[in-house]
Amino acid sequence: MRTDTGQVFKLEDYRPNDYLIPQTNLTFRLSPDATHVTALLTVERRDGVSVSAPLVLDGDGLTLKRIEIDGKKVKPADMLASPDQLTILKPPAARRFQLLIETELAPAGNEALMGLYRSSHVYCTQCEAEGFRRITYFLDRPDILSVYTVRIEAMRDEAPLLLSNGNPVDKGDLGDGWHYASWHDPFPKPSYLFALVAGNLGQLADSFVTLSGRTVELGIYVEPGKEKLAGYAMDALKRSMKWDEEAFGREYDLDVFNIVAVSDFNMGAMENKGLNIFNDKYVLADQETATDADFANIEAIIAHEYFHNWTGNRITCRDWFQLCLKEGLTVFRDHEFSADQRSRAVKRIAEVRTLRAHQFPEDQGPLAHPVRPRRYREINNFYTATVYEKGSEVVRMIRTILGVDVFRAGMDLYFERHDGDAATIEDFIKVFEDASGRDLSQFALWYHQAGTPNLTISSTHNPAAREFTLEIEQSVPPTPSESRKRLMHIPLAFGLIGAGGKPVDYSGVEGASVEDGVIHVRKRRHMVRFSGVTERPAVSLNRGFSAPVTLSVEQKADDQFFLARHDSDAFSRWQAFNTLLTDALISAFREILGGKQPAFAPRLIELAGGIAGDETLEPAYRALALALPGEADIARDIGRNIDPDAIYAAREALALAIGTANRDAFSGLYERLADREAFSPDAASAGRRALRNTLLDYLSLQPGGAALAAGHFQSATNMTDRAAALAVLAHRHDGSPEAIKALAAFETAYGSDPLVMDKWFQIQASVPGPQTVDTVKALTSHPAFSMGNPNRVRSLIGTFSSANQTSFHRADGEGYWFFAQTVLEVEKRNPQVAARLATALRSWRSLEPLRQAKAREALLSIAGAENLSADLRDIVERTLA
16 A cells, blocks of 8 residues: 655646557466566657666556566666666667566455455456556556557466457467466557456347447446346447447447446446446346436446547546546536436436535535646545536536537547547647637636636616616635636526516627527626516526536525526526525524524425426426435535534424425325336336335325335335335434334345445435434444445445434534544555545534534544555545645
8 A cells, every 4th residue: 555655746747758658468367366467568768868768667566576678687787676666777779679577466465456456256457547557567647558468367267257458369278277368459548448357257248230330249247147137237338339429420449348347346437448347336237126326327327438438548638637538528428428318407407416515515625626636646536526527517518608519510620639649628628619719718717727606696677778787796716725716707508587487588788798598707797788678587597507606696586486487497497496495494504503493485385395296397307306405515505604413403394394284295196106017217217206205205204104104115116116215214213113124124135235235324324313323333343344345335434424414423523533433444455445435524614613623633533643545645634724
């Protein structure tokens, strides 16, 4: 495990390496405790580089066994070798030479799950971001592109399946129970995309015929006996391949495409060229074990990793500062795919909720950084919501500004111009400038400047002059290392809505550039005057969430209620109702802190009932609308002196009020939505289940609620309904006979299925109230739990710290102390997982003073531990700064 060296990497310091490695030949002789890797590298000195320039290769904990140059052993005096670096002090004078390096690895002992490791007796690799240097010494950086040829040797009984990147070349028997397979990837790639899998796995096979008529062999490899559980993933893969051809003109380029599902994985999945390696939770699914959310995630993540073939693999990033160039862009592409496969409105609302829940707090706290960071100490800590989710929003804004057709022309130019390149954000912006003829230099600040912009907006109507005016002022709050901000180009989609929900016409506009329903906010202050407006309109702002900004709008409650009923933009209609709910919850929070019983406006309660029963709205949309803003969302909007117990009490009070007033209507709708058809994971069926389960949550607070939820649990024919009912029982009726019985029944039924048991852990870890700290402590000793498996850790410890505000933030600080001890325990095995867990305390300064002090003490206890990894120390020090 690398410990902190204090080195900070800066974008401004980038320069090309003196050497290239155009060809890489690897031979693996696999053994759990002593794998031998022989790397034969073709090394090439760049033009103009001095022959005396040393060759410095990256390593990480390596054991060097042999090193030769052009077939001759390298003398000890001609090199410097350590586990973390290999320097050839006197490279050959020839421009090209052959470097042979043999290293020895112990995959079975690699609990960090980076480089080559073992997962349930299967050899597999994870090389992004810097895992390849744990396999052999190399120029382990994205701008070193190499053509790989790989030979894998293993005992046939232990590993009958031998996979790597590219196309299969050869395979055969070696005698004494050993066999081999060779693979060749004709497309140059960086080392982070290297992959190897070897083991005993079952296969689900299929094929796909590309747009040009080529047949691609498809394989999904899973634990033997689980092949049927990969059927939905295979269907999603084929739909992704077809969609990318139609939407972006991108055809797959190899003869085979393989996916392997493993149970031990730090991430969701990895886009290795031609050999995607997946966390098995994003591959395995059927109605008995997977929820509708699981099916949707599988579809989206299969698509995301496949789409990387062009946005990440064929065109990669020049350096890790450009990470958003592949991740943000590919998230945008998978969002568009899911929107086309499902409901565009529902998908957009879900995207924005995710952004606000994860990226907005990041922008508002000590871990804030630009979409393209300018410096980092540990790159693993920059796989963040800012890079992924905000990065996607920036791409979406480019499309909004340029229009669909010009955006597509820009993307076509990007693929044509940079295929085979390691590109930069500047390269990406330039293709859209060239395709559109526009100057996007001000817009590019979205990549370079941290923080969430805020727009303060007020409006006036002058009936005599038939003029409607919007006053818009932009500001960007200071963030760490950035106290002064520059003005952004913000595309603000809007609508003027009149009586009956009809658009209000205007004859002219001045004060800002307005195109196709979008106000282009470029200055600090705009006075946007619309002429020819005879009636005072309600203003629908940031339609479709056209920009990732916050709004401070001087708007009457009557207008919000009007928009919640009549806005033709589905997102803005949801937003209006969500704003009303948020405002009501913040008022209730303050009333509770003041010792008062919260009261809610009858028309808000009535509106909730009206939305639930509105048959013109799809059920999934209604389910999202009725889902109250989360406790963390409310805390973010309050901003300071947060008391999580008071927020929880406010949410419960509003849920009770809505459920009580609409009990009969909710009960009737709940019965009508009962599944009477065979299970299907399609969007419409999932939407009906989502609405019914949302109604169950409201009804569970009414008399007889525990019995209703218990009946729902017992009659469930699929995991979506079963898990929803179990969550209602555990969260609303914790300790009741019904909850205890259901939790035991679930454990008995699924105790041998780790992925389903993750749901059991999640449900219990998120039970509100101070007692859950003790529950989670006890569950760490459960036979199905393992501190060494990232999925188990995330399901229990991750859920407790990120999704249980009342227990994690327990007033006596016990939640923080347990969390700190657990993070340090996890870090001994897996620094990446520990560092990501530690981000749960990024908003500690927003808490009320007593909790704030206890959270700080817990962070200091982590920071004071000996031999902290670079990953964890980086997060904790930035959080405390």
